[in-house]
Amino acid sequence: MSTHKQLQVSAIENGTVIDHIPADSLFKVITILSLDTIPHQITFGTNLDSRKLGKKAIIKVSQKFFEDDEINKIALVAPDVKLNIIRDYEVVEKREVRIPDVVVGIVKCFNPKCITNNEHIVTRFKVEDKRELALKCHYCEKITTKDELIMV
């Protein structure tokens, strides 16, 4: 192997690079951002070596620039993500994600007796603890924790 640093996933001209995704959260991120339905070129790599995360994943989306509310949704499963905004092959901006105060329509309530698991209702949670991730259901008032997190 050469000492020359090689890109593990090829570069894009314009768009967004989502880096430092925990490898096991890659497909959750794809689902949350609905990347399976957008028409632009997407490349991704997973199980890449990372000093910080052990194994990480990376997604490069061409021609796509995310709004804050849109991208902050992934903070639930990938809190340490780094966003690189690319224009003409250059990184023009670096951003991080923040866990929002209110989580709407992304996560299922863990409580099987909650009304949201029994009728078609958009879920809604207040984030009680951002570090440990504790989501209080607006309806049944029960707390869904990190280990119980299931995407809608």
Next chain:
Amino acid sequence: MKNKSLVSINDYSKEEILQILELAAEFEANPNQPLLKDKVVASLFFEPSTRTRLSFETAINRLGARVIGFSDSSSSSTSKGETLKDTIKMVSNYADLIVMRHPLEGSARYASEQSRVPVINAGDGANQHPTQTLLDLYSIKKTQGTLDNLTIIMVGDLKYGRTVHSLLMAMAHFNPTFYFVAPQELKMPREYIIYLQNKGITFYEQSDMTNLEKADILYMTRVQKERFSDSMEYERVKNAYILRNYMLENTKPNLKVLHPLPRVNEIHTDVDPNPKAYYFQQAENGVYTRMGIIAAIMGLH
């Protein structure tokens, strides 16, 4: 408070709670006041609860309003597969107020969002039952003369008991001191402990029924066998949380024993004749409290 749904006890401020309790006292002094003669109240019981339903319907009738509804979902359109949303949309076109009991948690909040008229939660699964809390507060105020600076001992299932959680949060407005008496498996959940710590409220946790002589209110709840993962553990603790009459000997003269009912064996029947036993009057207070709640929501003073 006019037109404001009552889903959780936290929906109402300290002032609003006190206003309801004052109205309840007025209705107790004079129970037949047909103030809502031209109103229709829907009483929607998606699961049976005879005690709560009769209490509400008595309150509605004493206020002179008329009741529509059902007492069990098998006699409602739910049995045909209608969603809660559709039932509420329809009924809120007919009635001026909805009283609802439902087995699913969060159903009352959802109904209040779908309804054009206010919704009173008469119990949504294991979640909230705020009118029970208000009648507990009414009973405490009536017997103690005040809600401020009281010592309250809560006994039994403090983990799953929704009545103790709601009462704890409501009493937190009034600088109480709490003693929590429960077996290890049914201890007060951490979220409520943190809640009290943040409010600077004094509380003690213990696993035996001591310190009764300090109490103004002894709030008993049922320890249910099905709450235990280990049935041996249940057999071991079940008799530790039974109140017997002799245990009340050295208690304060103003002490009252409360229980949300139904009881099984956690209060021995030898307590019943003791003037400190208050659980049956507590249930009666439910009618006046519910009259107060309905009147406040319908905008009466």
